[in-house]
Amino acid sequence: MNMNHHILLIRAGYAQRKKIDHPLHYPPPLALKYAQALLEQSGHFKVRIIDSLVASVPDRSILNIIAQWPAQTVCVEIASPASERGLTLCQNMRERHKGLLIIAVGSDVSERYPFYSAARDVFDVILRGEFELELSRLMIHVHKTGGGNVLPYHDAPAVNKDVCLVSELDKLPFPSWTKEDLRSYPYRYPLRLPKKILPGYISTSRGCRHGCSFCSPSVRKSFGKSLRLRSAGHVVKEIESLQNLGVNIISFEDDDFTGNPEHVRSICAELRKKRLNIHWACHARIDEVTPGLLHDMKQAGCVLILFGVESGAEGIIRLLHKSRHESNWNSQAKETFQNARAEGIATCALFMVGNPQETRADVDESIRLAFQLQPDFIKVHNFTLYPGSQDYQRYSTSLKPSAAPHHYLRPIINVSRLTDQELKIFQKRFYRQFFFRPAFLLAHIKNYSLFYLFNWTWSFKMIMEVLCFLLSKEKHVSSHKERL
Ligand code: SF4
Incomplete structure (x- = not known):
């Protein structure tokens, strides 16, 4: 079984975290955990999660991990408070790793997708809503097509029109x-x-x-x-x-x-x-x-x-x-x-x-x-x-x-x-x-x-x-x- 495709799932950190004085509680990124379980279950991928919000991983370390692991696909979850940091991270990833497949998910991306879509050179795919199943389907498609014509869509960034919901x-x-x-x-x-x-x-x-x-x-x-x-x-x-x-x-x-x-x-x-x-x-x-x-x-x-x-x-x-x-x-x-x-x-x-x-x-x-x-x-x-x-x-x-x-x-x-x-x-x-x-x-x-x-x-x-x-x-x- 070919498990050479490495997928990095990242929860983007908040740009202003250090300036915040109110005590905070960050539960784990459950959607990314579900996505990891689904991708691993398919048997085709090696998956790793970086929770930059909790672990405060600097962008340069993430870029090094992408190069050394090496990751072929990165899926970044961007919530509203992480919009600045998430966008900058993805721009840096695109600049440094041209062939990387970059997928954006998360609440802010889902709601303000026209804003993120405008960054045409940065994102390949934007998945709105509860993305776990759609991400898994997309990656299996990428795996089956050998990474050639990677996307079942036409324009980049490709955006799902309807917000995904997991029913079962x-x-x-x-x-x-x-x-x-x-x-x-x-x-x-x-x-x-x-x-x-x-x-x-x-x-x-x-x-x-x-x-x-x-x-x-x-x-x-x-x-x-x-x-x-x-x-x-x-x-x-x-x-x-x-x-x-x-x-x-x-x-x-x-x-x-x-x-x-x-x-x-x-x-x-x-x-x-x-x-x-x-x-x-x-x-x-x-x-x-x-x-x-x-x-x-x-x-x-x-x-x-x-x-x-x-x-x-x-x-x-x-x-x-x-x-x-x-x-x-x-x-x-x-x-x-x-x-x-x-x-x-x-x-x-x-x-x-x-x-x-x-x-x-x-x-x-x-x-x-x-x-x-x-x-x-x-x-x-x-x-x-x-x-x-x-x-x-x-x-x-x-x-x-x-x-x-x-x-x-x-x-x-x-x-x-x-x-x-x-x-x-x-x-x-x-x-x-x-x-x-x-x-x-x-x-x-x-x-x-x-x-x-x-x-x-x-x-x-x-x-x-x-x-x-x-x-x-x-x-x-x-x-x-x-x-x-
Ligand atoms: S809409 Fe539902 S989840 Fe949102 S604050 Fe009201 S009760 Fe809570």
């Missing part, structure tokens, strides 16, 4: 992991578990049927509104294979894990049936979890749920299209957080500041709601106009096409009624008011001390990052970002 998720092979791989992706939230953890990352579904106006593939893990599900048996088999590597906590990386309650129940039932004794965390919506579902989740090992609350101001929830019943949003949030607490499941409330038309009073409403919810932690992001979101469309006439990265920690456009300086101050104030309360600190020490002790290397780094961020003075923002 059970047909995707499990990503392959080593313990070292997994250790590169520490889970960034403390857990109420008195043990040393090794996290594993799994997706059980793709798609989200909701229409939050700020949401785009840039902040999601999958594309499209149609919810596609893996079978419980398939999910639990993957969990078992990770357990064999020593994984003892699973992070379900679904956009909306509770999008189909029956799906969640079937996974919980399978986990209980197999007596896997594994703990797990997930993202969920506050309006999708009932007390009964939370009970099932707890019985099956759920220890943490992250809920997108976004704002405590009804007007903002309405503008964000977060819920069709925005007047109930706060009461629903309070009820759900209370129900999770009653089950003994820890919670994280995710908020945003800088929302469209947001005022100081709106931010105060959010802070008030955060106190009332009593989550174990909060996360406060900046509202960001991500390519592919409804809000991006809404404001797009005012946006110039550019490679400037859109990142929730450094949004380049301010659509609120607050100044940039005020936004920075309010974000930090939000955190400080929440975390620096005696009641919070006492409860946190009681619930998490043992976890910190068992995971002290990770904990020390994380606590230092959080403290540095919270205690640092807000730098003066001299000029406004682009304002709309």
Whole structure:
């Protein structure tokens, strides 16, 4: 079997990573892991992944690896915050390695493909959407045609018109992991578990049927509104294979894990049936979890749920299209957080500041709601106009096409009624008011001390990052970002 074709899969790093002071969590590039598994399964290719985002691999090292390994094909995943870095890397690759087949994938490429297509000499192919199967088909075509007329398309860069979606998720092979791989992706939230953890990352579904106006593939893990599900048996088999590597906590990386309650129940039932004794965390919506579902989740090992609350101001929830019943949003949030607490499941409330038309009073409403919810932690992001979101469309006439990265920690456009300086101050104030309360600190020490002790290397780094961020003075923002 000829395995001479070497394919390098790269997750592009963020150009401004070093300038970002807010602690960050980077889950593994699951789509690249699936692509690797599919390509290897075909038996035709040697595949290697470089996660430049997490490992901060400089471009010159990547260029040397391409020359020395040597790679014949490179597939670069470019998310919105990595647009500058990804484009520059690909331009350098093209300059240095003329015969290289360069394929671009990822959320930013999918949404802003005309911008990337304009770089005609750089990319050979652009694959939009969930690219794993299409990439595998394309590479098998390249393999069969001996690399001659490599593309089944005419113009370069060739772009798939319709965004790819993977419909039968059970047909995707499990990503392959080593313990070292997994250790590169520490889970960034403390857990109420008195043990040393090794996290594993799994997706059980793709798609989200909701229409939050700020949401785009840039902040999601999958594309499209149609919810596609893996079978419980398939999910639990993957969990078992990770357990064999020593994984003892699973992070379900679904956009909306509770999008189909029956799906969640079937996974919980399978986990209980197999007596896997594994703990797990997930993202969920506050309006999708009932007390009964939370009970099932707890019985099956759920220890943490992250809920997108976004704002405590009804007007903002309405503008964000977060819920069709925005007047109930706060009461629903309070009820759900209370129900999770009653089950003994820890919670994280995710908020945003800088929302469209947001005022100081709106931010105060959010802070008030955060106190009332009593989550174990909060996360406060900046509202960001991500390519592919409804809000991006809404404001797009005012946006110039550019490679400037859109990142929730450094949004380049301010659509609120607050100044940039005020936004920075309010974000930090939000955190400080929440975390620096005696009641919070006492409860946190009681619930998490043992976890910190068992995971002290990770904990020390994380606590230092959080403290540095919270205690640092807000730098003066001299000029406004682009304002709309
Ligand atoms: S924010 Fe969450 S619930 Fe809303 S559309 Fe995006 S993935 Fe779905």
